[in-house]
Amino acid sequence: MRRTIRKEVLASLLFVAVGGTFAVASLNHPIGTAASMGRGFFPLCVGAILLMLGVLMLIRSLVVPDRKETPLSVDLRPLAAIVASIVAFAVLLPWAGLYAATIATVLVASRAEAGFNLLPAAILGFGLAVAGHLSFVVGIGLTLPLWPSILQP
Amino acid sequence: MDLLANLTLGFQVALSLDNLTYAIIGVVLGTAIGVLPGLGPVPTIAMLLPLTYTLPTEGAVIMLAGVFYGSQYGGSTTSILVNIPGESSSVVTCLDGYQMARRGRAGPALAAAALGSFFAGTVSTVLLAAFAPLLSRLAFQFGPAEYFSLMVLGLIGAVALAHGAILRAICMILVGLLLSLVGTDITSGGQRFTAGLSGLFDGIEFVALVMGLFGVAEIISNAGRSNDRELVTKKVTGLWPTREDFRHMTPAILRGTALGSVLGLLPGGGATLSSFAAYALEKKVSRRGRDFGTGVIEGVAAPESANNAAAQTSFIPMLTLGLPSNAVMALMLGALMLHNIQPGPQVITSNPTLFWGLVVSMWIGNGLLLILNLPMIFVWVKLLTVPYRYLYPSIIVISCIGVYSVSNDVFTIILMAGFGVIGYLLLRLDCEIAPMLLGFVLGQSLEAYFRRALLVSDGSFSVFFVRPLSLTLLLLAAGIMIMFAVPAFKKKREEVFQEAE
Numbered sequence: 001m002r003r004t005i006r007k008e009v010l011a012s013l014l015f016v017a018v019g020g021t022f023a024v025a026s027l028n029h030p031i032g033t034a035a036s037m038g039r040g041f042f043p044l045c046v047g048a049i050l051l052m053l054g055v056l057m058l059i060r061s062l063v064v065p066d067r068k069e070t071p072l073s074v075d076l077r078p079l080a081a082i083v084a085s086i087v088a089f090a091v092l093l094p095w096a097g098l099y100a101a102t103i104a105t106v107l108v109a110s111r112a113e114a115g116f117n118l119l120p121a122a123i124l125g126f127g128l129a130v131a132g133h134l135s136f137v138v139g140i141g142l143t144l145p146l147w148p149s150i151l152q153p
Numbered sequence: 154m155d156l157l158a159n160l161t162l163g164f165q166v167a168l169s170l171d172n173l174t175y176a177i178i179g180v181v182l183g184t185a186i187g188v189l190p191g192l193g194p195v196p197t198i199a200m201l202l203p204l205t206y207t208l209p210t211e212g213a214v215i216m217l218a219g220v221f222y223g224s225q226y227g228g229s230t231t232s233i234l235v236n237i238p239g240e241s242s243s244v245v246t247c248l249d250g251y252q253m254a255r256r257g258r259a260g261p262a263l264a265a266a267a268l269g270s271f272f273a274g275t276v277s278t279v280l281l282a283a284f285a286p287l288l289s290r291l292a293f294q295f296g297p298a299e300y301f302s303l304m305v306l307g308l309i310g311a312v313a314l315a316h317g318a319i320l321r322a323i324c325m326i327l328v329g330l331l332l333s334l335v336g337t338d339i340t341s342g343g344q345r346f347t348a349g350l351s352g353l354f355d356g357i358e359f360v361a362l363v364m365g366l367f368g369v370a371e372i373i374s375n376a377g378r379s380n381d382r383e384l385v386t387k388k389v390t391g392l393w394p395t396r397e398d399f400r401h402m403t404p405a406i407l408r409g410t411a412l413g414s415v416l417g418l419l420p421g422g423g424a425t426l427s428s429f430a431a432y433a434l435e436k437k438v439s440r441r442g443r444d445f446g447t448g449v450i451e452g453v454a455a456p457e458s459a460n461n462a463a464a465q466t467s468f469i470p471m472l473t474l475g476l477p478s479n480a481v482m483a484l485m486l487g488a489l490m491l492h493n494i495q496p497g498p499q500v501i502t503s504n505p506t507l508f509w510g511l512v513v514s515m516w517i518g519n520g521l522l523l524i525l526n527l528p529m530i531f532v533w534v535k536l537l538t539v540p541y542r543y544l545y546p547s548i549i550v551i552s553c554i555g556v557y558s559v560s561n562d563v564f565t566i567i568l569m570a571g572f573g574v575i576g577y578l579l580l581r582l583d584c585e586i587a588p589m590l591l592g593f594v595l596g597q598s599l600e601a602y603f604r605r606a607l608l609v610s611d612g613s614f615s616v617f618f619v620r621p622l623s624l625t626l627l628l629l630a631a632g633i634m635i636m637f638a639v640p641a642f643k644k645k646r647e648e649v650f651q652e653a654e
Contacts (some may be wrong), residue, residue, distance in 0.1 A: 011582045015324040022331045025346055035612030038337040039345055042600040043331060050327040057320055074581055078376040082369060082549065083570050089553040090566035098554075105553065106546040112376035113542050126544060128550050140204060142558045 006065070007070045012057035019050030078112035085109035097147040098137070102129035156282065159509050163282075166510030167517055172215050175208070176514045178245025179216035180521050181610045183223020187230070187265030189544065190237045194224040196548070202360050202491065203555045204521035211493040211507050215514045218468070221481050222274065222515065225424060225461050226522045229266035229484045230533050233453070242424035242460040245432040249445060249452030250479055257438060260392040262453050265402050267526045268394075269458035273410040274519035277465035280414055283510050285501060289473040291609045292498035298616045302626035304599050307476045309630040310420030311591055319637050325579075330599065332357055340604060352564035360489050361565045362593065364552050365572025366579075366586050367480070372545045373577045392527060394450065402454040405435055409455035412535065413462030423467050423479035424460040431459030465515060472508065473498055475598070480587040483594040 022043050030038030085108035092101035106125030110116040136142045159275040166172060186197045198217050202366050205213035230244035233250035246266065253262040295303065312322040335346045336356030364379040394402065412434060413427040436445045468485075470476045475496035477483040489496050492506060501508045526533070556565045576586055610616035618624050 007419070011321060011324075011584055014582070015328070018328050018331065022334075022346065029343070031342075034607045034614065035610075035613055036608065037340075037604050039341050039343050041604060043334050043345065044336075046330050048328055050324060050331065053320065053324050054207065055322070059356060060320075074578070075373070078373050079574070079577060082373045082376060085546075085549055086369065086553060086566060086570040086573065088551070090557075090563040090570070093553075093557065094563060101553075102550050105550055109376075109546045109549050110542070112373075112545075113652045116542050121546070122336075124546060128547055132550060132554055135248055136554055136558070142554070143181060143561070144554065144557070 003095050006061065007069055008061035008066055009058065010072065012054050012061055015050055015054030016058065017054075019047045019054055021047075021124060022036075023051055040112035052076045062065030082113075094145060095149050097145045097149075099126075099146060100131060100148060102126075102132060159281065159505065160513065162505060162625060163509030163511075163513035166211055167215070167514035168504045169591055170515060172212055172510060173517070174261065175212040175216040176219050176518050177521060179219020180223035180226075180518050180525065183225075184218040184227035184230075184525055184533065185536060186220070187224035187227020187243075188536050189227075189539070190231055190235070190541075192544070192548065193241070193367070193371070194221050195480050195484060196364060196371060196552075198225070198481065198488075199360055199363035199368060199550055200548070202363075202488055203486070203559045205488065206491065206559075208495065208537050210489075210504075211510045213488060213492060214485070214507060214511055217485060218511060218515060221485075222461060222464050222518060223522060224456075225464050226267065226270055226526050227533065229270070229453070229457050230263060230526070230530065231537065233262045233266065234534065235537060242428050242464075243457075244425075245456045246453055248432070249450070252446065252448030253450070253453065256448055257384040258448065261394040261398050261450060263530060264392050264394050264527060265398065265450050265454040267523055269402065269406040270461040271519050271523045272406050272456040273413060273462035274465060274522075276410050276514060277414050277417070277462040278468055278512060278516040278519070281469055281515070282509075283542050285469050285473050285508070285512075288469060289498035289501050292474050294622070295498075296620070296623075297602040297609065298620050298623045299626065301602040301606055302617055302623040303474060303476060303601065304595050304602070304607065304632070306626045306630040306633075307420040307470075307478070308588075308591060308595065309633050311478060312588055318583070321584050325586070325588040326592035327583055329589035329594075330596040331356075332362070332589075332592045332622050333596025334600065336547060339601065347434050350564075352560075352562060354566065357593075358556070358559060358565050358568060359491075359593075360559050361556050361569040362572050363484060363487075363590065364556055365569040365574075366576035368548065368552055369569060369573025370576030370580055370586070372548060374574060375541065376545050379436070392530075398450050402450045405439075405451035405455040406458045408434060409458030410462045413459030414466045416459070417463030417466030417478070420470070420476065420478045423481070424464045427459040427463035428456035431455040445449040461519075468511075468515075472500055472511075477591060477594060483587075483590045486594055536630050537577065 021039030026040040026044035026047060031040045031044060032038030085105045088108050089101045089105040094102055103122060103125035106128060107118060107121050110118070110121035133146060137144055137146065161257050167176070182197065183194065186192045186194065198220055200435065201217065201220065205216065228238060229246050229250065232238050232243040232246040233254050236251040238247055250262045255534040308326050312319060312326065335353055337354060337653060338345055344354060409431040412431050416427040416430060417423060432452060432455060435451050436442045439451055441449060467478045467482050470478055471482040471486055475486065477486045486496055494500065552569065554565050556569050557563065559565060579586055606616050617627060
């Protein structure tokens with residue numbers, strides 16, 4: 001039998017981790033008393049409840065596994081391509097400007113789909129850059145760098 | 154008469170040229186995103202949020218509301234013509250609507266959906282105008298303990314009626330609550346959980362969170378899957394239903410509207426649940442229940458009326474109590490707060506132009522939608538032929554620009570990407586994201602009320618139980634939890650959702 005990661009187990013571990021992290025981090029803040037709470041009080045409570053529920057879920061998933069559960073599957077290609085395309089926009093926008101950032105973003109994002117050729121993607125990117133320039137910068141007056149900073153006087 | 158004076162005020166606001174324009178932009182955009190599968194109202198409203206900063210509050214809210222109910226109309230078109238639900242609330246419309254289209258009766262199906270929605274929209278607008286002020290009067294008696302209990306009830310109720318595992322959904326709420334606490338603590342002014350990142354000092358940017366969790370995550374799951382859409386009919390002819398059709402659909406519309414109006418009020422209710430419930434009800438009461446799924450007009454009219462009614466009545470708890478019952482209302486609440494309006498019972502009296510303008514504009518918007526959807530249906534059919542591969546890069550670029558414009562800091566774009574990954578993984582783990590958003594939106598108020606209630610009671614937790622209203626609300630919340638421990642009820646709930654699948 002192939003070993004697969006079980007969704008319920010992973011989800012409960014996630015809740016344990018988030019609850020635990022916040023509960024522990026709350027201890028670095030003043031806790032106070034119920035009548036005069038410090039800023040750590042409420043997150044400590046919520047974090048602790050989440051931690052407990054996560055443990056409960058973990059135990060349940062190990063004792064009575066859900067038979068109908070489908071195995072976890074993650075499509076790495078679109079995940080990587082889409083995230084990289086957004087990061088590309090964030091990195092490029094400040095110094096390369098809207099046009100370069102938009103075209104790069106669309107090119108990277110197009111890699112999420114097999115058979116999406118680079119040329120139509122580049123044309124779409126340019127079109128979007130023009131549309132973005134006209135509607136956001138000219139239209140509603142956002143201040144976005146348009147061109148690479150070295151080209152600017 | 155009070156109501157009359159108020160409605161007059163509403164008409165004055167809603168019919169001003171600016172606001173009428175915002176309403177039109179809203180419903181057109183809403184119909185477009187409703188028609189396009191894979192782009193829901195939540196990411197669209199999130200995408201538009203930063204762009205409404207500069208608008209006057211009334212205009213912004215009117216436009217965003219238009220996007221929401223417009224998407225309910227548009228979603229039915231896709232369901233009927235392509236058999237892919239444009240919106241989650243139109244899932245059941247596929248069953249009979251698509252069958253009708255295959256038999257060359259796409260026209261009457263579309264007309265039934267549009268007329269049903271218009272009727273439901275009109276009725277629920279009247280309900281909104283009549284009941285919201287009453288509810289807000291009740292809410293004025295609320296102290297911090299009551300508000301805390303109300304929010305607990307709202308959150309628990311939202312989970313109970315949501316689709317999926319209860320315990321997981323509760324955990325998701327708590328995650329949302331914790332995330333809302335990141336940043337500056339409103340009471341003490343100190344920093345919490347920022348890990349030293351200056352971009353988090355003001356808290357996690359709402360728009361980046363929503364765009365990531367709903368927009369980006371959705372794109373990651375859809376991209377790469379070439380979804381070929383097959384239109385049944387390129388041409389829609391013979392729009393108007395026959396007399397026979399009217400005889401069948403009229404009672405269905407009435408029942409759907411009634412059911413949807415009630416369910417929209419409940420936490421977690423909203424459009425999706427209502428359409429499922431209305432379909433199930435119609436199948437039970439109809440004399441030709443066995444024919445459902447083969448293209449009967451009631452199967453289209455009832456759920457479409459119900460989802461539109463619910464979409465509008467769900468504004469009532471949001472506007473009067475500050476309690477969002479679903480993800481879209483959570484966003485609307487966020488939009489109000491961005492415009493410095495603290496949602497609650499005082500909104501109706503302190504911002505009468507906003508409240509009554511919104512109410513009237515919803516009714517006008519519904520009329521506009523009828524015009525948009527019936528005679529102009531061919532435009533939307535054309536839109537369906539735009540492939541997803543051109544769509545998703547555009548959504549990414551617009552989102553990036555929008556998120557950047559909120560803070561003028563690329564950190565928010567990265568934050569959005571981060572939440573996109575988190576949202577995608579949560580989707581893959583079968584964890585519903587909507588409860589997390591509700592938790593995130595309510596988190597800070599929940600903490601504030603919790604603190605205030607205990608400050609007043611000098612640290613005694615009994616304050617939540619000795620005040621009768623607060624106790625009632627908590628008992629209701631406990632009742633809902635217990636109901637889900639009863640296997641018979643749990644089964645019934647699953648049935649309602651699975652009926653259509």
